[in-house]
Amino acid sequence: MGKYDYNELGLKAGLEIHQQIDSKEKLFCRCPAMTRYVGDSDFEFFRYLRATESEMGEKDRAAVEQTKIRRTFIYKAYDTTCLIENDEEPPRELNKEAMDISLGVAKLFHMKPVDQMHVMRKIVVDGSNTSGFQRTAFLANNGYIETSEGLCGIESLCIEEEAAQRIEEIEDSIVYSLDRLGIPLVEIATAPDIKSPSHARQVAEQIGMILRSTGKVKRGLGTIRQDVNISIAKGARVEIKGVQSLDLIEDIVHREVERQLNLLLIRQELLERKAIVCEDIYNVTELFIDTKSKVLQKFVEKGVILAALLRKFKGLIGREIQPGRRLGTELSDRAKTAGVGGIFHTDELPNYGITENEVHAVRNMIVACKDDVIILVAEESKKARLAIESVITRAREVIEGIPEETRKALPDGNTAYMRPLPGAGRMYPETDVPQIKISQDYFDSIETPELLTDRAKRFVSDNYLNKELAEKIAYSRYLPLFENLIGIYSKDSNINSTLIARTLVGLVPEIRRNGVETDKLRDDHFKGLFSAISKQEIAKEAIQDLLTALAKEPELTTQEVISKLGLSTFDTEKVENFIKKMVREKGDFIKDKGSAALGPLMGIVMKEYRGTLDGKILSQMLKKEIDTFIDQG
Numbered sequence: 001m002g003k004y005d006y007n008e009l010g011l012k013a014g015l016e017i018h019q020q021i022d023s024k025e026k027l028f029c030r031c032p033a034m035t036r037y038v039g040d041s042d043f044e045f046f047r048y049l050r051a052t053e054s055e056m057g058e059k060d061r062a063a064v065e066q067t068k069i070r071r072t073f074i075y076k077a078y079d080t081t082c083l084i085e086n087d088e089e090p091p092r093e094l095n096k097e098a099m100d101i102s103l104g105v106a107k108l109f110h111m112k113p114v115d116q117m118h119v120m121r122k123i124v125v126d127g128s129n130t131s132g133f134q135r136t137a138f139l140a141n142n143g144y145i146e147t148s149e150g151l152c153g154i155e156s157l158c159i160e161e162e163a164a165q166r167i168e169e170i171e172d173s174i175v176y177s178l179d180r181l182g183i184p185l186v187e188i189a190t191a192p193d194i195k196s197p198s199h200a201r202q203v204a205e206q207i208g209m210i211l212r213s214t215g216k217v218k219r220g221l222g223t224i225r226q227d228v229n230i231s232i233a234k235g236a237r238v239e240i241k242g243v244q245s246l247d248l249i250e251d252i253v254h255r256e257v258e259r260q261l262n263l264l265l266i267r268q269e270l271l272e273r274k275a276i277v278c279e280d281i282y283n284v285t286e287l288f289i290d291t292k293s294k295v296l297q298k299f300v301e302k303g304v305i306l307a308a309l310l311r312k313f314k315g316l317i318g319r320e321i322q323p324g325r326r327l328g329t330e331l332s333d334r335a336k337t338a339g340v341g342g343i344f345h346t347d348e349l350p351n352y353g354i355t356e357n358e359v360h361a362v363r364n365m366i367v368a369c370k371d372d373v374i375i376l377v378a379e380e381s382k383k384a385r386l387a388i389e390s391v392i393t394r395a396r397e398v399i400e401g402i403p404e405e406t407r408k409a410l411p412d413g414n415t416a417y418m419r420p421l422p423g424a425g426r427m428y429p430e431t432d433v434p435q436i437k438i439s440q441d442y443f444d445s446i447e448t449p450e451l452l453t454d455r456a457k458r459f460v461s462d463n464y465l466n467k468e469l470a471e472k473i474a475y476s477r478y479l480p481l482f483e484n485l486i487g488i489y490s491k492d493s494n495i496n497s498t499l500i501a502r503t504l505v506g507l508v509p510e511i512r513r514n515g516v517e518t519d520k521l522r523d524d525h526f527k528g529l530f531s532a533i534s535k536q537e538i539a540k541e542a543i544q545d546l547l548t549a550l551a552k553e554p555e556l557t558t559q560e561v562i563s564k565l566g567l568s569t570f571d572t573e574k575v576e577n578f579i580k581k582m583v584r585e586k587g588d589f590i591k592d593k594g595s596a597a598l599g600p601l602m603g604i605v606m607k608e609y610r611g612t613l614d615g616k617i618l619s620q621m622l623k624k625e626i627d628t629f630i631d632q633g
Contacts, residue, residue: 004257006196010233013194013253014155015204018187018225019211020162020218023098026182027161028091028135028433029084036179038167041076045086046173049073049125049132069339069383072173073127075164085164085178087130090432094119094137094159098184099436101216102139102159103446105186108210109154111143113438119430123422127174128163129181135430136160136187139438145206149199152206153191160187165222172339183218186211192229197250200228204249212475213452219477228252228409235260236402239421243409251413255322259415260402262321270399273371275312277395280366281388282307284376287361293353299378306377306388309366310395313373317347322414327398333417334394335377338386344376455479463497469505478504481523485530492534500530503543511548520554521547528558538567541606541615576621579605583625590629598623 026033048070075086083089106113121133128134136158143154162183164176188207194200204226211217211224218224226243230253238260243252285305288296299305310317317328332342346363350356359374368374375395377387397403406422407415450458456474459465463486465473473482482504489495504526512518529546532538538546542565549561556564582604583590590597598619605618 004254004261006257009257009261010231011195011253011257012192012229012231012237013200014190014192014229015194015200015207016187016189016227016229016239017204017207017211018185018227020223021098021101021184021186022216022218023095023101023184025095025097027095027098027159027184028093029082029182030092031082031085031182032080033183034080034179035165036078036080036177038076038177041078041177044074044076046072046074047087047127047130049127051123051125069172069337069386071127073130074173074175075130076167076175076177076179078179081178081181085130085181091135091430094433094436095184098159100446101214102157102184102186103438103443104214104216104449105188105211106140106143106157107443107446107448108213108451109140109143109145109157109188111140111154111157113140113443114138115438117436117438119433119435120427121430122160123426124163127176128166130164130178134161134163135433137436139186145203145210147199147202147206149195149202150193152193152203154188155191156187156189158187158189160185194253197253200253201246201249204246208246209452209475213455214449215480228256230256232257232260234264234402236404237421238402238404238415239406240415241406241408241418248409248411248413252409252415255413256407256415259321259325262319263327263398263402266316266319266321266327267398267401269316270313273312275310275399277392277399278309278311279392280309281385281392282309282366284362284365287358287365291354291358293358295352296354296378299380299384303378303380304384306384307362307366308375308377308388308392308395309368310373310375311369312371313395314371315347317345317373324412325414330398330417331375331391331394334390335387337417337419338379338390339383340377340379340387343387343391344378346372346374452479459497459501465497465501469498469501472505473501476505478508481526484523485526488527489530489534494534494536495530499533499540503529503547507544507547511544511551514548516548516551518547518551521551522554525550525554525558532558532562538562539615539617542567575618576625578608579622579625583622583629587629590626594630595623595626598626601626 023033025031077086084091103113117137117139119135119137122136123132124134125132137160138156139159140157141155143157144151145154162180162185164178164181167175167177190203194203208224221244226249228240228243228249229237230240231237238256240252240256243249283304284307285300288300288305291297291300296305317326317331319327321327321330328343328345328347335343344352344354346359349359362374366374375388375391377384377391379387404421406418406420408418409415452474456470459470459474460467473479482500485500486497489500508518508521529543533540545565546558546561546567549565550556550558553561582601586597586601602619602622605622606615
């Protein structure tokens with residue numbers, strides 16, 4: 001990763017965190033807030049969506065672009081969804097549990113709630129909402145978090161409904177699952193106080209820690225998403241959507257800075273060349289009637305091949321702006337919004353079966369010079385025209401400057417174009433949901449949860465965990481179970497907090513690394529495990545074998561697996577006889593080593609009885625027998 005002086009570049013960055021709330025019901029209906037296997041869908045229906053005008057008579061530019069192509073949106077419904085998700089019934093009152101959780105989050109960010117909350121409609125016509133809008137409400141503002149770079153402002157906290165989950169795209173149809181639609185979430189937006197890629201990650205980690213501290217947010221893939229807003233002094237604000245992993249945030253910020261810097265360098269070179277983008281669109285289909293290019297053949301009869309002319313762009317379309325992405329990729333992204341597969345350009349032709357003669361013929365037809373670039377699009381007529389118009393627009397923007405836009409995060413840390421940034425016409429009031437008053441007494445009644453960082457410190461001071469183990473368990477999904485277990489066994493001499501913590505955040509991940517799926521281990525499995533240890537029914541050494549077996553057969557109880565593995569069956573007299581016999585056989589070794597023989601001989605005993613008797617007890621039995629042997633001389 002290259003080094004930049006982000007302060008000198010005028011970096012401005014902020015985060016928007018979207019976190020699902022772990023409420024029992026959805027935000028505007030009483031359906032369970034749960035996801036389903038798509039194969040469980042019991043019926044489906046479809047919708048067409050279009051961009052509508054706001055109260056001021058404006059159409060949002062992002063919505064307009066998303067409806068350039070008429071798409072069919074297919075929705076998978078379930079016995080756990082209802083007419084509200086289908087947009088066939090008005091919403092009910094906002095979920096009180098979700099509201100309480102959201103206010104608790106606001107307290108942790110030191111925020112001030114509004115006196116009266118109004119639900120708004122945010123136009124979304126990509127199909128992720130059956131209604132064509134998302135319901136959202138501004139709840140609190142003026143908060144902050146502490147970071148190593150100083151305070152980072154938290155500008156706003158909104159409560160809103162989650163979108164439907166995109167399943168697949170089939171030609172001009174997109175399939176969505178309605179199970180996720182309507183699950184409550186909080187949207188937290190920071191001020192543009194982030195100073196560097198590493199600072200962005202730190203802020204995201206801190207916000208994530210605070211959210212998890214509530215114990216009331218969902219965990220797992222897709223339950224939290226980060227959007228990043230980035231600009232530099234001579235660039236433009238870009239919103240990058242859907243950063244799923246904290247590990248990607250640094251790359252995303254760095255590479256967006258890199259992209260804007262490279263685009264500015266290309267712009268400067270084009271200005272020096274006095275480059276222009278021609279507005280004319282040329283139909284060059286007849287030049288490819290006898291083409292051998294398989295990519296173009298199918299569109300010669302059933303579509304068109306259109307061309308655009310970019311004067312004095314030669315050599316720049318292939319210029320890299322992010323690792324593995326070029327200026328041509330930016331143009332192609334715009335074309336793809338019209339439903340085409342991509343573009344061809346003369347910086348990379350002849351190629352793809354397109355010959356030098358065919359390229360020459362196109363140059364002659366549209367009067368292109370040697371330092372010009374020609375863009376080709378092949379598709380059915382309407383899509384091809386929309387695509388080539390989008391390419392011309394984007395090429396013109398290359399000369400004008402960095403465009404403001406919404407981009408999607410890619411798995412490698414790069415980004416791709418999605419749509420223009422939305423404007424003010426995107427929001428308008430929701431008339432079906434009443435306003436909610438938030439009194440000071442109501443806000444004061446909301447409990448402020450203990451931060452995970454403070455909880456970890458308490459585990460060190462009160463439960464004698466080391467710092468690393470305390471932090472691991474505090475941030476773990478097993479935190480509630482850990483606190484429950486240390487409460488049960490606080491006075492048990494056979495179980496301590498370290499054993500419980502190491503089992504949950506040490507042994508379970510180790511079992512997973514060994515290729516065993518551990519997600520189906522239940523709380524009652526662990527409770528049965530520690531109950532058996534407390535009663536000395538099994539040894540501590542049996543924990544890993546027992547949990548491995550339970551993970552493979554989670555339908556069984558802990559006691560059933562203990563019995564199946566024979567972990568609780570041992571004969572004390574048999575163990576004593578085994579130790580006496582071994583001591584006699586190793587007599588010369590014991591005479592030579594004395595009491596130091598305990599360690600090596602203990603390995604033999606543990607190999608024989610690991611999991612059936614506590615190691616401490618075995619060690620005491622062996623030591624007693626060795627001491628007796630030495631005394632007898």
